[in-house]
Amino acid sequence: MATIRLTAAEATIRFLAAQETEIDGNRLPLFGGVFAIFGHGNVAGLGPALQAAGKRLPTFRAHNEQAMAHAAIAYAKTHARRRMMACTSSVGPGATNMVTAAAVAHVNRLPVLFLPGDVFADRRPDPVLQQVECFGDATVTANDCFRPVSRFFDRIMRPEQLLASLPAALRVLTDPAECGPATIAFPQDVQTEAFNWPAVFFRPRLHRFRAPEPDARELTEAAEAIRRAKRPLIIAGGGVKYAGAEVALARFADAHGIPVAETQAGKGSLAWDHAHNAGAIGVTGSAAANALAAKADLVLAIGTRLQDFTSGSRALFGQAWLVGLNVAGFDAAKHGALPLVADAARGLAALGAALEGWTAPGGWMQRAATATARWASVVDRITAAPKPGVVPSDAQVLGAVNRAMPRDGIVVCAAGGLPGELHKLWRATDAASYHLEYGFSCMGYEIAGGLGAKLAMPKREVVVMVGDGSYLMMNSEIATSVAMGAKLTIVLLDNRGFGCINRLQRGTGGAPFNNLLADAAPPIDFAAHAASLGADAVAVDGIAGLEAALPRALRARRTTVLVVATDPQSSTQEGGAWWDVPVTAAPRDAAQKRARAEYETNRARQRLGA
Numbered sequence: 001m002a003t004i005r006l007t008a009a010e011a012t013i014r015f016l017a018a019q020e021t022e023i024d025g026n027r028l029p030l031f032g033g034v035f036a037i038f039g040h041g042n043v044a045g046l047g048p049a050l051q052a053a054g055k056r057l058p059t060f061r062a063h064n065e066q067a068m069a070h071a072a073i074a075y076a077k078t079h080a081r082r083r084m085m086a087c088t089s090s091v092g093p094g095a096t097n098m099v100t101a102a103a104v105a106h107v108n109r110l111p112v113l114f115l116p117g118d119v120f121a122d123r124r125p126d127p128v129l130q131q132v133e134c135f136g137d138a139t140v141t142a143n144d145c146f147r148p149v150s151r152f153f154d155r156i157m158r159p160e161q162l163l164a165s166l167p168a169a170l171r172v173l174t175d176p177a178e179c180g181p182a183t184i185a186f187p188q189d190v191q192t193e194a195f196n197w198p199a200v201f202f203r204p205r206l207h208r209f210r211a212p213e214p215d216a217r218e219l220t221e222a223a224e225a226i227r228r229a230k231r232p233l234i235i236a237g238g239g240v241k242y243a244g245a246e247v248a249l250a251r252f253a254d255a256h257g258i259p260v261a262e263t264q265a266g267k268g269s270l271a272w273d274h275a276h277n278a279g280a281i282g283v284t285g286s287a288a289a290n291a292l293a294a295k296a297d298l299v300l301a302i303g304t305r306l307q308d309f310t311s312g313s314r315a316l317f318g319q320a321w322l323v324g325l326n327v328a329g330f331d332a333a334k335h336g337a338l339p340l341v342a343d344a345a346r347g348l349a350a351l352g353a354a355l356e357g358w359t360a361p362g363g364w365m366q367r368a369a370t371a372t373a374r375w376a377s378v379v380d381r382i383t384a385a386p387k388p389g390v391v392p393s394d395a396q397v398l399g400a401v402n403r404a405m406p407r408d409g410i411v412v413c414a415a416g417g418l419p420g421e422l423h424k425l426w427r428a429t430d431a432a433s434y435h436l437e438y439g440f441s442c443m444g445y446e447i448a449g450g451l452g453a454k455l456a457m458p459k460r461e462v463v464v465m466v467g468d469g470s471y472l473m474m475n476s477e478i479a480t481s482v483a484m485g486a487k488l489t490i491v492l493l494d495n496r497g498f499g500c501i502n503r504l505q506r507g508t509g510g511a512p513f514n515n516l517l518a519d520a521a522p523p524i525d526f527a528a529h530a531a532s533l534g535a536d537a538v539a540v541d542g543i544a545g546l547e548a549a550l551p552r553a554l555r556a557r558r559t560t561v562l563v564v565a566t567d568p569q570s571s572t573q574e575g576g577a578w579w580d581v582p583v584t585a586a587p588r589d590a591a592q593k594r595a596r597a598e599y600e601t602n603r604a605r606q607r608l609g610a
Helices: 008-017 047-054 065-079 098-107 140-148 159-173 188-193 215-226 238-242 244-257 287-295 344-354 361-385 396-403 418-424 447-455 470-472 477-483 497-508 526-532 542-555 590-605
Strands: 003-007 019-023 026-029 033-034 059-061 082-087 113-118 152-155 182-187 192-196 206-207 231-238 260-262 277-280 298-302 321-327 338-341 410-413 434-436 462-467 489-494 536-539 559-563
Touching: 003 008, 008 019, 008 033, 008 047, 008 098, 008 159, 008 182, 008 188, 008 192, 019 321, 026 231, 033 047, 033 447, 047 059, 059 182, 059 477, 065 082, 065 098, 065 434, 065 447, 065 477, 098 140, 113 188, 140 152, 152 159, 159 182, 159 192, 182 188, 182 536, 215 298, 215 321, 215 338, 215 344, 231 590, 238 244, 238 277, 238 344, 244 344, 260 287, 277 287, 277 361, 277 418, 287 361, 361 396, 361 418, 396 462, 396 489, 396 542, 418 434, 418 462, 447 462, 447 470, 447 477, 462 470, 470 489, 470 590, 477 559, 489 526, 489 542, 526 536, 526 559, 542 559
Parallel strands: 019 206, 033 059, 033 082, 082 113, 113 182, 152 182, 231 260, 231 298, 260 277, 298 321, 321 338, 410 434, 410 462, 462 489, 489 559, 536 559
Antiparallel strands: 003 192, 019 026
16 A cells, blocks of 8 residues: 655645535635644644645635634635635644634534644643643643534544544535534644555545435425415525525425525525515514514424524514424424424425425415515615714614625624624625624624635625624734735724623613723724724715715725724614513612513513423
């Protein structure tokens, strides 16, 4: 058997460079590159291996380990999980910085390979710099923090263990049901150890993503349940996009006369003006979709994990039968649903055949069309520019951005009040045009996520919408985007603090406390800060200034940051559904008493059980 003598680090990089995928008939590298911040845990092992790989597996330097992992996650999301990246860091804080991002990938079912450096396998110099010592278990290191937020975890103690570990990690990363982060903790001494590797280990391998067909019995039961429905509703989740099922969804909805509501991850599965698109559902949903959900007698939940923002904390469509079409059995059976475990596109095609000739009563679809048209008028009104001199709302800012956006532009956001406004009000044109990380709602994802989206689709304009709170948490990848020539347009909404949580605090009967910065911090010159990182940056004067600046920013070749002041008290009241945020059971004043009474009323409507 032919062998090649390489270090463990060299073997890892050569293996990753040999993995391939197929997109639209084109054979491409599965890994778009490796984000790396070097330290004493990886600089002498993976560092030279990556340098030698060159363009076969490009290395990208970031400024923050969490941010680079967010960029890698966004890259995979933009590619609908068909391509991905790896991330490597040093021992200790470099590694644990990535744990939050691992949780983002885990919650959102997105693939990313983590290669954190680790302490010495031979333990000769222990304890080393940045080592976390567990008094009762000498095998524990800081990298054990990855275990609960990884779909696959391994620690390499001998080079030859990679022969089993790397393929096992790839299986998880490319499996539609198990997909999520894989972590291979890599002790720094093992990285540099040599081994005679079988040459066949490095042969190119094409990964074709599995698309399971539905079980015949589950299909029959699901079709029978849908046939009995008089007011069916489809909820489209991220699984629709990951399966490439957008066309299948449109055909199914058209053929059977069923309105479609969209989750944050599923938004864009149908274009906003598609006849069957009733808009966003749930806590941040449209009045149209939520009204339909409240009356539906059956909900076909496709590719969604049915988190509380989608289900209105299980109180929005508790009266309906549920059918869960999902590639993961774990998600298909949630909320007591009748499971239909299958790829979304294959499942819809099979359901369509089983339901041939059946349509929902025409009055239901007409009701949906009327409600959707009414909501479209509400969106026009809410997102219209305010009168001159009025501090705009978040909705008015996103309205201005949406109107200026190229049809193939991509909007990126993650946390605060903006995701709710975007979910309700943004008009998405296709599956890639709306990129929200709202599974973990991780502050700081926005700019790094925009970078990842741009690397995945460099020909499309990427607009990042970020609040001042998230910006202050993580902004360093502005410098990375400038250095890489990965141009972004960043719209920074400055409401002087955590306006979203301030509103939630007041809505649950509390008094404003510790959220807004008006009395706690000096004014921050965000434009000057962004400019210091290399961006073109300007503070615009209201919506008129923003509307004037956006065309220039979208035409520019360098990352541009547009800062606009917004009203921290204003949010869209129309639409939405109840969200279960506990209110004190020992109210002290009238506001808390009212909040508690409302809370108990809504809680009584929750769907209990699975």
